[in-house]
Amino acid sequence: xxxxxxxxxxxxxxxxxxxxxxxxxxxxxxxxxxxxxxxxxxxxxxxxxxxxxxxxxxxxxxxxxxxxxxxxxxxxxxxxxxxxxxxxxxxxxxxxxxxxxxxxxxxxxxxxxxxxxxxxxxxxxxxxxxxxxxxxxxxxxxxxxxxxxxxxxxxxxxxxxxxxxxxxxxxxxxxxxxxxxxxxxxxxxxxxxxxxxxxxxxxxxxxxxxxxxxxxxxxxxxxxxxxxxxxxxxxxxxxxxxxxxxxxxxxxxxxxxxxxxxxxxxxxxxxxxxxxxxxxxxxxxxxxxxxxxxxxxxxxxxxxxxxxxxxxxxxxxxxxxxxxxxxxxxxxxxxxxxxxxxxxxxxxxxxxxxxxxxxxxx
Amino acid sequence: xxxxxxxxxxxxxxxxxxxxxxxxxxxxxxxxxxxxxxxxxxxxxxxxxxxxxxxxxxxxxxxxxxxxxxxxxxxxxxxxxxxxxxxxxxxxxxxxxxxxxxxxxxxxxxxxxxxxxxxxxxxxxxxxxxxxxxxxxxxxxxxxxxxxxxxxxxxxxxxxxxxxxxxxxxxxxxxxxxxxxxxxxxxxxxxxxxxxxxxxxxxxxxxxxxxxxxxxxxxxxxxxxxxxxxxxxxxxxxxxxxxxxxxxxxxxxxxxxxxxxxxxxxxxxxxxxxxxxxxxxxxxxxxxxxxxxxxxxxxxxxxxxxxxxxxxxxxxxxxxxxxxxxxxxxxxxxxxxxxxxxxxxxxxxxxxxxxxxxxxxxxxxxxxxxxxxxxxxxxxxxxxxxxxxxxxxxxxxxxxxxxxxxxxxxxxxxxxxxxxxxxxxxxxxxxxxxxxxxxxxxxxxxxxxxxxxxxxxxxxxxxxxxxxxxxxxxxxxxxxxxxxxxxxxxxxxxxxxxxxxxxxxxxx
Numbered sequence: 001x002x003x004x005x006x007x008x009x010x011x012x013x014x015x016x017x018x019x020x021x022x023x024x025x026x027x028x029x030x031x032x033x034x035x036x037x038x039x040x041x042x043x044x045x046x047x048x049x050x051x052x053x054x055x056x057x058x059x060x061x062x063x064x065x066x067x068x069x070x071x072x073x074x075x076x077x078x079x080x081x082x083x084x085x086x087x088x089x090x091x092x093x094x095x096x097x098x099x100x101x102x103x104x105x106x107x108x109x110x111x112x113x114x115x116x117x118x119x120x121x122x123x124x125x126x127x128x129x130x131x132x133x134x135x136x137x138x139x140x141x142x143x144x145x146x147x148x149x150x151x152x153x154x155x156x157x158x159x160x161x162x163x164x165x166x167x168x169x170x171x172x173x174x175x176x177x178x179x180x181x182x183x184x185x186x187x188x189x190x191x192x193x194x195x196x197x198x199x200x201x202x203x204x205x206x207x208x209x210x211x212x213x214x215x216x217x218x219x220x221x222x223x224x225x226x227x228x229x230x231x232x233x234x235x236x237x238x239x240x241x242x243x244x245x246x247x248x249x250x251x252x253x254x255x256x257x258x259x260x261x262x263x264x265x266x267x268x269x270x271x272x273x274x275x276x277x278x279x280x281x282x283x284x285x286x287x288x289x290x291x292x293x294x295x296x297x298x299x300x301x302x303x304x305x306x307x308x309x310x311x312x313x314x315x316x317x318x319x320x321x322x323x324x325x326x327x328x329x330x331x332x333x334x335x336x337x338x339x340x341x342x343x344x345x346x347x348x349x350x351x352x353x354x355x356x357x358x359x360x361x362x
Numbered sequence: 363x364x365x366x367x368x369x370x371x372x373x374x375x376x377x378x379x380x381x382x383x384x385x386x387x388x389x390x391x392x393x394x395x396x397x398x399x400x401x402x403x404x405x406x407x408x409x410x411x412x413x414x415x416x417x418x419x420x421x422x423x424x425x426x427x428x429x430x431x432x433x434x435x436x437x438x439x440x441x442x443x444x445x446x447x448x449x450x451x452x453x454x455x456x457x458x459x460x461x462x463x464x465x466x467x468x469x470x471x472x473x474x475x476x477x478x479x480x481x482x483x484x485x486x487x488x489x490x491x492x493x494x495x496x497x498x499x500x501x502x503x504x505x506x507x508x509x510x511x512x513x514x515x516x517x518x519x520x521x522x523x524x525x526x527x528x529x530x531x532x533x534x535x536x537x538x539x540x541x542x543x544x545x546x547x548x549x550x551x552x553x554x555x556x557x558x559x560x561x562x563x564x565x566x567x568x569x570x571x572x573x574x575x576x577x578x579x580x581x582x583x584x585x586x587x588x589x590x591x592x593x594x595x596x597x598x599x600x601x602x603x604x605x606x607x608x609x610x611x612x613x614x615x616x617x618x619x620x621x622x623x624x625x626x627x628x629x630x631x632x633x634x635x636x637x638x639x640x641x642x643x644x645x646x647x648x649x650x651x652x653x654x655x656x657x658x659x660x661x662x663x664x665x666x667x668x669x670x671x672x673x674x675x676x677x678x679x680x681x682x683x684x685x686x687x688x689x690x691x692x693x694x695x696x697x698x699x700x701x702x703x704x705x706x707x708x709x710x711x712x713x714x715x716x717x718x719x720x721x722x723x724x725x726x727x728x729x730x731x732x733x734x735x736x737x738x739x740x741x742x743x744x745x746x747x748x749x750x751x752x753x754x755x756x757x758x759x760x761x762x763x764x765x766x767x768x769x770x771x772x773x774x775x776x777x778x779x780x781x782x783x784x785x786x787x788x789x790x791x792x793x794x795x796x797x798x799x800x801x802x803x804x805x806x807x808x809x810x811x812x813x814x815x816x817x818x819x820x821x822x823x824x825x826x827x828x829x830x831x832x833x834x835x836x837x838x839x840x841x842x843x844x845x846x847x848x849x850x851x852x853x854x855x856x857x858x859x860x861x862x863x864x865x866x867x868x869x870x
Contacts, residue, residue: 218727218736225724229713235671235705236712236778237697237725295715351765 041344045291045304049311056315063318071197077310078199079258079265084281084288084302085203085210086254089247091285092214092297094227095146095153097248100255100281102161102168103138104274107131107259109168112177112269120180127185128260135256136249138164143245165272178268189264199261206254211299223247224296283330284309287337294344309333364429366391366560367412367445367529371423374407374416374584381407382418383584389529389560394551396571396592397564399581400604400858401659401823405564408581409531412562413447414440428528444528446520450537450659452512454519456505461487463504464519494518494550510543517550521559530554531562536570537660548574566658568597568862582606597862605825605858628685629786629817630701635679638665641841642679647819649785652812654828655821656857657838663821666838667790670696670703684785697725700785704775704792706821711775714764718754719745721763721774726782752777753803769800776807780816787811788819793827805831825854837861 056064063069083100090097111131114122138160145156191198214220225233226240234240258277263269287308288301312333313326370386382404389395399405410416412425414437425432427443454463464487470478471486487500494514504512513535521527532551536544551574555561563575571578572592579589580603588595588603595603630647639662647653657663668674669681672692681688683699693703702725705711712721722745723730730741745759752773756766763771772792779787787808793801808818809831822828828835835852837845837860845860 216736216738217734218731219734221720221724221727221736225713225716225720228715229709232710232713233724235693235703235710236721237694239692239694 041290041294042292045287045301045308049304049308052308052311052315056311056318060315060318064315067195069314069318071195073307073310073314074200075197077306078197078203079262080277080280080284081203081303081306082206082258082261083255083277084284084306085206085299086251086258087281087285088210088214088288088297088299088302089223089250090153090244091289092220092227093223093244093247094230095244095247097142097157097251098154098278099138099142099157099161099164100251101274101276101278102164103135103252103255104259104262104277105272106138106164106168106274107135107256108263108269108273109172109177109271110134111260111263112181113171115181115185116177116179118180120182124182124185124188131260132253132256135252135259138256139249139252140245142252143248146248147241147245165274169271172269172271174271176268176270181263181267186264186267189261189266199265202257202261206257207299207303210254214299219243219246227297279327279334280309280330283334283337286341287333290337290340290344295341305333305337365389365426366393366428366558367562368426369412369423371421372408372411372425373419373422374404374411375419380584382411385581385584385586386423387562387579387586389562390576391528391558391560392555393577394555394561394563394575396575396578397562397581398566398568398571398578398600398604400566400825402583403581403604404584405581406533407584409447409533409562409564412440412445412531413437442525444523444526445531446523446527446529447531448513448516448520448533448535450534452516452538454504454512454516457503459501459503460491460498460507460515461500463515464490464500464522466519490518490522491515493521493553495546495553508543509538509540510546513539513547514550517554521554527559529560529562531564533564534566534659535563536565536567544570566862568600571600572597580604601855601859601862604862605855628682630788630819631682632666632669633680633682635669635676635681636841637669637674637676637679638662639841640665640669640838643838643842644679645836645843647786647817649817650812650815651834652808652818652820652832654832654835654852655819655838656823656825656828656835656861658861661838661861662841663838664706664790666819667703667705667788667821670701670788671705697782697784700783701788702779702782702784702786703788704772704779704790706791706794708768708771708795711771712763712778715762717760718749718763718766718774719759722748722759722778722781725778748777748781752807767797767800769796769804772796772804773800773807776804780807780811784816786817786819788821790821791823792820793822793824801827825857828852828857829854839863 053064083104087097087100111127114127114130142153142157142160145151145160146153149156189199193201214223222233222238222243225236225238226243230240255274259274262273284302284305285297287305288299288303289295289297291301291304292298293301309330312329316325316329365388367389368387372382372385373380374382385404385408387395387397387408397405397408407416411418411434414435417435422434425434427440427445430443432443433439455466458466461483465483471482473479484500488497491497491500491514494517496511496514496518498511504515507515517530520530535547539547551561551563563571565571575592577590578592578595578600580587580595580600582604583606588599627649628646629649631645633644635643639660641662643662643666645653655663655666665674669676670691672690681691683696683701686699688695688699696703713724716724719741723741727736730737730744742759748754749757749759754766754770754773754777763774766774776789776792789808792804792808796804805827808820812818812831820828820832829852832852833848835847835857836843837847837857839845839861844863847856847860
């Protein structure tokens with residue numbers, strides 16, 4: 001996550017006049033401070049998760065810490081997790097993609113409708129490919145609007161989201177698509193390997209892929225650069241327009257992938273399901289950006305955040321808390337995450353300014 | 363006759379730079395007092411202190427307006443005391459009407475129920491505009507006005523007041539005016555001073571100073587180096603004061619003489635470029651040269667890098683890089699053709715939230731890429747040697763760039779670009795805001811690169827930099843290359859003289 005303001009204006013920088021013994025001592029002390037603050041910032045979320053699990057285990061004996069319940073928690077997060085992983089790309093590049101819900105709805109409706117329309121005869125790979133192609137197209141539309149027409153990403157994707165939902169309503173004609181869905185297709189969503197749902201494996205594979213892309217490829221570095229300072233990145237030779245376009249493609253493709261898995265698992269295509277995945281994706285992405293690698297949207301942080309959300313909801317539900325708590329809880333997480341991130345940014349900007357003054361005084 | 367404004371013994375220190383050193387300024391009623399000084403002389407700091415934006419150092423003398431003592435750092439107090447400021451950008455909102463601009467920050471006259479009395483507002487606006495000699499419909503949008511009309515509206519807005527306006531500060535008022543309109547501005551100034559208002563006239567157009575001002579004060583490096591009746595300071599004397607004593611010929615660095623040229627090919631050419639302030643500007647840069655570009659604010663000197671960075675639309679002319687015409691310059695494409703451009707804006711030199719390491723390698727990740735993978739270990743190794751070679755402090759690759767001093771940030775930017783082995787380096791104000799030590803290091807880096815055949819274009823307002831390493835200096839005036847200095851001609855005084863020389867006569 002980037003700080004919205006650049007390094008503070010005002011006085012011209014005038015910096016260090018060279019090292020001295022005093023400076024070295026200052027460096028050493030500072031490194032320690034940084035490392036200490038870092039540990040808490042980085043792994044605080046993991047600690048929180050473990051504490052939550054501990055509390056639930058103790059207060060909900062026999063209910064929380066069972067294989068079925070835990071696998072259920074993980075299983076429930078896989079689809080939302082795939083959507084959230086896709087969202088990481090545009091967020092890391094500094095743009096909002098609000099259309100992931102709409103794209104997902106379209107994907108679910110499209111893939112199931114392809115089977116229903118052909119009486120179950122459409123080859124499964126074909127149906128999946130066509131749906132994915134539609135997803136890529138959706139992402140491309142977003143990309144063109146933002147990069148070529150220079151529409152604000154937030155507004156553009158809210159707009160396209162409605163269009164995608166509209167198209168799915170056209171296709172579904174107001175009903176849930178449920179006829180002639182081949183069982184081979186539903187296997188894709190329901191199979192289990194050694195009692196582990198296959199969707200969990202999808203999530204894992206995609207998580208590793210996205211993590212690798214962000215942390216270990218030049219593309220990922222350019223994505224982060226675009227998000228951390230778009231104009232400065234462009235001036236350094238980063239093709240920022242191209243990067244943003246590609247992140248929209250990836251986000252839509254993964255949302256569509258989640259849609260296909262969802263359709264397979266459910267065995268039918270209800271209208272407008274995607275909408276409920278929008279907020280959780282943002283909440284986990286933002287909360288994830290404050291953990292493990294604070295200040296950046298990152299995969300491990302996202303996974304931990306996903307589970308903080310999931311475990312929290314599961315625990316609350318096991319307590320018998322009313323249904324509306326779920327939405328509220330997710331909303332609060334999103335707000336808390338953004339506030340946390342803002343506090344961090346203000347603190348680090350303050351620290352940076354203090355360091356500059358220290359160096360000048362030295 | 364007691365002064366209408368008096369500020370004495372003012373000093374201002376930023377971090378470790380002394381922007382103002384014991385400055386005293388007085389303005390008499392009805393006087394036009396010119397304030398002159400080169401970039402970095404402390405002019406704008408002084409104006410910001412007068413407007414209450416900055417507070418001077420403790421121990422500065424009193425600030426008195428029309429006999430009343432004013433607190434420093436309180437812009438409301440300055441406003442109440444009758445000080446008004448018109449900056450170069452005028453501060454008008456194009457999308458609003460003249461009337462709305464006049465009332466900006468103010469409240470409208472209303473009837474019960476919050477209804478604005480438009481008729482009486484329009485009448486009032488017309489009256490105010492007549493003070494500045496402007497007769498037009500107040501409902502016209504500001505964007506349709508001519509430059510002089512906009513200036514007049516800005517002045518009208520400043521002068522409209524319940525309480526008396528005592529001093530009007532005009533900052534480079536003619537920067538956006540065509541020469542034919544300047545006398546209308548002077549007429550406006552005379553009207554204003556006739557009412558007893560004092561005017562501080564900040565400008566670098568020396569002929570204007572002689573045409574309109576009564577007294578002149580020259581600032582250099584934060585100190586007052588001359589003050590008195592304008593008639594006693596002719597152009598030569600003014601330039602002398604602005605620049606300082608004729609500098610001894612600075613020891614030429616390696617690249618000052620004709621350097622060992624790779625192939626003396628044309629690396630960059632602007633051919634009849636019209637963009638930003640540039641009008642039909644043409645020049646060439648050949649390999650191994652260090653070409654300086656000097657010009658006053660508004661001359662277009664900073665538009666040269668801006669065109670290359672794709673930040674400005676080009677309306678005419680072509681840009682050639684290594685002989686090939688580039689249609690829409692983008693930094694990525696330029697890098698592939700061997701051109702690196704370092705912008706002047708502090709927050710655009712690098713990405714503050716990314717680490718030194720990430721910044722250093724950002725311009726070219728290809729050498730560190732194996733297949734699709736980024737070789738992080740190799741990156742760390744390369745960065746370590748870069749940090750050592752360029753002496754970047756603190757020597758910690760994982761520190762965020764934002765925590766570095768201005769000088770070190772600039773060194774990272776220079777290192778980042780030298781790393782891609784460019785044939786041409788374009789540097790926009792490379793030593794602005796950089797401490798003395800880093801300044802010398804950066805210039806050495808550029809000179810060193812030039813001695814190995816890398817061409818450089820140095821767009822700078824720092825006369826010392828230009829005189830130190832450039833083999834040629836192009837003076838940009840009025841949007842095009844007006845003069846060229848080579849070899850021994852390149853002195854601080856000569857550059858300044860050329861910059862301040864006027865191309866069009868001023869009708870007083």
